[in-house]
Amino acid sequence: MTRHRFSTEEITLCRRSLLVWYDKHKRKLPWRDWHDTDSNIVAYRVLVSELMLQQTQVATVIRYYETWMNQWPNVNSLASASEDDVLKCWAGLGYYNRARNLHKCAQLIVNEYNGEFPRDLDIMINRLPGVGRYTAGAVSSIAFSLPNPILDGNVIRVLSRLRCIGSDLKKKSTTDHLWSLAADLVCPERPGDLNQSLMELGATICTPQKPKCTECPIQKQCLAYEQQIHQSSTDIEQCSTNCTFCLKPTEIDSSRSLVEHYPRKKVKTKQREETSFVLVLYRLNSQLEFLMLKQKQSNLLSGLWSFFEVISPPDFDQMNERKRKTFLIEQIQHMSCNIDDIKLAGQCRHLFSHIDKQYIIYYALDDLSIPTAQTQWFTEEQVLTSAISTAMKKVFNVALPQIKLRAFNGKKVGLESIHFPG
Known part of the structure; x- marks a missing residue:
């Protein structure tokens, strides 16, 4: 000793x-x-x-x-x-x-x-x-x-x-x-x-x-x-x-x-893999705006603004696109669009300390939803500068170019490349 x-x-x-x-x-x-x-x-x-x-x-x-x-x-x-x-x-x-x-x-x-x-x-x-x-x-x-x-x-x-x-x-x-x-x-x-x-x-x-x-x-x-x-x-x-x-x-x-x-090596805990569906809702007034939800204090990104995220069911690999969209509509209450409005934007991945997260990203036009105490419409600039996680900025980076193409009838308006750190 x-x-x-x-x-x-x-x-x-x-x-x-x-x-x-x-x-x-x-x-x-x-x-x-x-x-x-x-x-x-x-x-x-x-x-x-x-x-x-x-x-x-x-x-x-x-x-x-x-x-x-x-x-x-x-x-x-x-x-x-x-x-x-x-x-x-x-x-x-x-x-x-x-x-x-x-x-x-x-x-x-x-x-x-x-x-x-x-x-x-x-x-x-x-x-x-x-x-x-x-x-x-x-x-x-x-x-x-x-x-x-x-x-x-x-x-x-x-x-x-x-x-x-x-x-x-x-x-x-x-x-x-x-x-x-x-x-x-x-x-x-x-x-x-x-x-x-x-x-x-x-x-x-x-x-x-x-x-x-x-x-x-x-x-x-x-x-x-x-x-x-x-x-x-x-x-x-x-x-x-x-x-x-x-x-x-x-x-x-x-x-x-x-x-x-020295010191004795810790046994690393393997990150669990998780997949979520994310829906980016937008509207076009004088400019594009995006509906965001403030996360509850108990959530992983508590207190931050986020797009609408739903943990995918265990059998999501066997679900076709229509079933996935139906699942989204059933889970998300803050939306007035229907299943045909929802389009697939793509996927992205983000590594949290304990979660290897895969996001399957959808977007939809929704110009009827009225903001509540938990939701708010953000301009593109506000999305870039507000209290939003790196993971959600990655999601936005995937969805935004396609939203602009759709919103402006295929015209390449403001499609300059966007890059978020992390």
Whole structure:
């Protein structure tokens, strides 16, 4: 068990080496590029960046972060924003509960804490929506210089390799031990920078595959690297036959380096495949307009505007086009068109985190439907700029050219190519 902890000397060496390396090699990222001495502003910037970075790559987040901060530079401006505007700014990042939680956080901080971020870790975790132990640790250490640890995917990887933690990450005993290791390393003088150095090391050097061990500032404190030098699973030193953290020789895959065995690989959950019928309803007044539905809070894209979507029945492959259209009419209430008005536009695919989604897209002229509290007519420009998911923009991209051809009697009016990111 001793080998799975840091000695006092190792803690000192790791802190010193990490901070020197971080000061020299840290990436220039917009959420680090602040000149404010107001810790409340810093806390807000950290909170926004950390929630955006959950499940999302840095390169993708940068553009969204800069747009967000230009629109809502502080917690008060975000608190006064509408949910529609917040979701519109977030559209394309996915995991939309993150945006709603940010909005709720801002409103709660303004209404209950007079616009000042709470500094107490327990208050952050228990009162701020969407803020867990990791996010609270990041905000408190970076903005308020409080010596609280963090543990995200990058830090887990670094610590697992430093101390050879090869046990199942789903076990509470494993995560508890990793949190205690992170707490050991936090530097009281520069807790925010130390935490960020661990994240930075995991993101740029201690990567999941092909880690750059020769460039690592704490290579000499890394037990996984020490094992790799031996280049043999039979040389792995075991604490004891009952050690719950050590990898067993039978768990070593010779096709990978020993360092890459830490942390233990998670078993990936296969995305389920799902097919939906989508109906794009349009009308032509002075310009084309499209009827859209606001998704319920319980839906996958809750709070966003969407075209009319129906999960296809299990036997949809055996259904002919007329049966599919009949099924659509039976399921969708907000329409006044008949079966002969509905035309097939094509298909598109979108990958969600847990769903491999296939959309079969139809369109129909519907100039009689009256908008309700849940529906609204959108112009083409509004579809492009409103709180609409990337998946629905892909659907629109397929349907729009054919709708224009039909609406304008085959004349190629405004059929310039459209491209949506993602």
